Amino acid sequence: MNRQDVAVDGETVTLSNPGRILYPETGTTKHDVAMYYLRAAPMLIPWAKDRPATRKRWVQGVGTAAEPGKSFFQKNLDAATPDWVQRRTMHHRDHDNDYPLVNDARTLVWLAQISALEIHVPQWRFANDGTPQNPDRLVLDLDPGEGVGLAECAAVALLARDALEQRGLRSLPVTSGSKGIHLYAGLDGKRTSDDIAHLAHCVALSLEADHPDLVVSRMGRALRRGKVFIDWSQNWPAKTTAVPYSLRGRARPTVAAPRNWDEIIPAKVDQLDYRQVLARIAGGTTPKLGDVR
Numbered sequence: 150m151n152r153q154d155v156a157v158d159g160e161t162v163t164l165s166n167p168g169r170i171l172y173p174e175t176g177t178t179k180h181d182v183a184m185y186y187l188r189a190a191p192m193l194i195p196w197a198k199d200r201p202a203t204r205k206r207w208v209q210g211v212g213t214a215a216e217p218g219k220s221f222f223q224k225n226l227d228a229a230t231p232d233w234v235q236r237r238t239m240h241h242r243d244h245d246n247d248y249p250l251v252n253d254a255r256t257l258v259w260l261a262q263i264s265a266l267e268i269h270v271p272q273w274r275f276a277n278d279g280t281p282q283n284p285d286r287l288v289l290d291l292d293p294g295e296g297v298g299l300a301e302c303a304a305v306a307l308l309a310r311d312a313l314e315q316r317g318l319r320s321l322p323v324t325s326g327s328k329g330i331h332l333y334a335g336l337d338g339k340r341t342s343d344d345i346a347h348l349a350h351c352v353a354l355s356l357e358a359d360h361p362d363l364v365v366s367r368m369g370r371a372l373r374r375g376k377v378f379i380d381w382s383q384n385w386p387a388k389t390t391a392v393p394y395s396l397r398g399r400a401r402p403t404v405a406a407p408r409n410w411d412e413i414i415p416a417k418v419d420q421l422d423y424r425q426v427l428a429r430i431a432g433g434t435t436p437k438l439g440d441v442r
Contacts, residue, residue: 154357155183155258158308160233162258171210171264177402185396185423190254190432193394195438199274199337201239201248203263203389210400211266220398223265224248231259241290250275251392266396269389275341281386282338284345287318287351288390289332290325290380292364294373300415302330305356305364305377307413312352321436322413324420326397326405329377330413331390342386349381393438407436 153167167180186193204223212218226236227247235250242271249256251268272284289309293303306322309332313320318334325331336345353366356379363378372378384392391397391405406421406429421429429435 153180155187157187157255157258158252160255162255162262164258164262165233168204168239169210169283169312171207171266172400172402173210173213174400175402177423179264179431181423182264182266182402183258185402185427186257186261187254188427189394189423189430190257192435192437193257193268193392194251194253196393197251197268197270199250199252200392201237201246201275202251202392203248203267203269204260204263205267205398206265207261207398208264210264211400214400219400222269225386235260237279239318240282252271266398268392268395270392271386271389272349272384273386283336283340284384284386285338286343287313287336287349288383289349290383290390291330291332292378292380293328294370294376294378296375297377299310299324299329299418299420301363301377302328303413303415303418305379306330308333308356308360309352309379310410312356316348316352322408322410324395324406324408324418325391326390326395326398326403326420331393331405333393346381346384349384353381387395396427409434409436 150274151166153164154161170249170281189245205218205220207218212217234256236247237244238247272286272288274282276282291305293302310320313334320332320334323331356364357366365372376397393405395405397403402423403420404423404426406426
């Protein structure tokens, strides 16, 4: 069957080629991706709501290690976008882009239809009149350099949690579904993106000063060897991060998965795939957006 209608909130979204395998290693199909996003929608949407969504698409799937699939980022909506997809226009330096808002489950299933496996959003939201607001959360992206891995990222996450708490910010870890960990802290929206980027930079610099053998705050690849890079720059208004509960375009269908702090044990923590995340959602064991506020 080359087309399949998926019922979503009393409406339908048509999947073309629903049996197309997007993750060859696990045999995960476009239909599987759509069903994941449909079931994860109540958890994902609060993290994405009213934010401009950049999509990373693998139209023919992620491929294999020997033959990786081609991907591309898409910001502007094209003419084929259904008219029911909510959107906002953003002015860039020399052009305007229309971005989708991931505010409903139907849009998530449509993103699966176009093989937008990854959904990336900034840390700020649009106001009702379409103007960008101050950020309502801070993010630290803990990215392992050559020679280190998720265990070292977990160790740095624990250090960063304490550093944020010292500044009055409660944080939530998200195993990124890729190589590292994202750390989120809720904000009251009173400070600008510049203010929050400066705060995140200060946290990264302080951890680098206290743990120079483990942490680096600068982006150079050579500097990152054997250390965990704290990418504080994702708090700039033009930067985006894979939204929690987004799939990732890796060999396996892993997910940017919110975790409880008691799971962040350097010797034990691992990335989770979409089946594991759905089981956590069903069991009520995955933390919610409100846990960072």
